[in-house]
Amino acid sequence: MAQVVSYSSKETLASGLLSFILDCQNHAMNRHDRFQVAVSGGSLPSILALAVLSEEAEGKILWDKWQIFFADERAVPLDHEDSNYGLLKKELLDKLPEDAPKPEVITIDTDFLDDTQELADQYEQALVNYFARKDSVKKPAFDLLLLGCGPDGHTCSLFPGHDLLREVDPWVAPIEDSPKPPPKRITLTLPVIAAAIRAAFVATGAGKAEILKTIFEDPGEGLPCSLVNAALNEKVTWFVDHPAVEGVNYPRRASL
Numbered sequence: 001m002a003q004v005v006s007y008s009s010k011e012t013l014a015s016g017l018l019s020f021i022l023d024c025q026n027h028a029m030n031r032h033d034r035f036q037v038a039v040s041g042g043s044l045p046s047i048l049a050l051a052v053l054s055e056e057a058e059g060k061i062l063w064d065k066w067q068i069f070f071a072d073e074r075a076v077p078l079d080h081e082d083s084n085y086g087l088l089k090k091e092l093l094d095k096l097p098e099d100a101p102k103p104e105v106i107t108i109d110t111d112f113l114d115d116t117q118e119l120a121d122q123y124e125q126a127l128v129n130y131f132a133r134k135d136s137v138k139k140p141a142f143d144l145l146l147l148g149c150g151p152d153g154h155t156c157s158l159f160p161g162h163d164l165l166r167e168v169d170p171w172v173a174p175i176e177d178s179p180k181p182p183p184k185r186i187t188l189t190l191p192v193i194a195a196a197i198r199a200a201f202v203a204t205g206a207g208k209a210e211i212l213k214t215i216f217e218d219p220g221e222g223l224p225c226s227l228v229n230a231a232l233n234e235k236v237t238w239f240v241d242h243p244a245v246e247g248v249n250y251p252r253r254a255s256l
């Protein structure tokens with residue numbers, strides 16, 4: 001079962017998230033001497049930055065071992081205001097101390113912005129190279145997925161009721177009709193998410209309470225976030241604040 005930890009502030013949430021990330025990082029070091037992480041857009045990069053740029057994190061993040069991928073990305077240039085890479089750069093990468101080692105960041109190939117299928121194929125090929133796996137049966141196992149939860153229960157660019165939820169073979173898929181703008185994007189598919197070693201959702205604010213109620217109390221609705229919970233079980237932890245779970249019956253209540 002997915003675990004949920006609720007915090008009283010963004011700062012305590014970020015500190016809890018940092019411990020989780022460090023645990024995943026250290027496990028990844030033992031496993032293959034690198035840390036392969038996929039990050040989402042939305043509010044995730046700023047809370048991630050709060051966690052990993054904190055004083056508490058100093059000296060503990062092995063940046064030169066990090067390989068950062070995108071759980072989903074918008075089909076826009078990297079310096080466009082809608083770019084998830086651009087957001088991560090602004091919130092986190094640009095704030096790393098100049099003399100600190102830098103993570104490797106694997107972006108989309110913007111030569112293919114006009115053809116989302118090709119854009120997805122190219123990103124999948126990048127994953128094939130990094131994960132050294134060529135068959136479509138064994139999916140790449142990210143050490144950590146850092147996910148957001150949309151107000152409709154979407155995660156990555158996997159939206160409720162969308163055909164993409166039924167993708168089995170591709171690792172990365174295009175979407176041209178995302179209900180959340182911009183419409184053209186690429187996203188990791190559910191089977192890739194299900195193959196991850198660990199995952200964390202971050203959801204904050206009262207605006208998330210209604211959808212979290214459905215995600216946890218009515219998983220049969222099949223919202224994308226519920227599907228991730230069902231696929232990853234105890235490998236997924238939700239980092240939420242109190243307003244986000246107000247009135248929600250969620251598993252293993254723990255409050256900090």
Ligand SMILES: O=C(O)[C@H](O)[C@@H](O)[C@H](O)[C@H](O)COP(=O)(O)O
Nearest residue numbers: 040041042043148149150155156
């Ligand atoms: O690129 C995107 O649009 C995101 O990856 C998306 O899946 C996001 O994570 C959720 O919409 C939650 O966003 P918030 O954290 O801002 O609510």
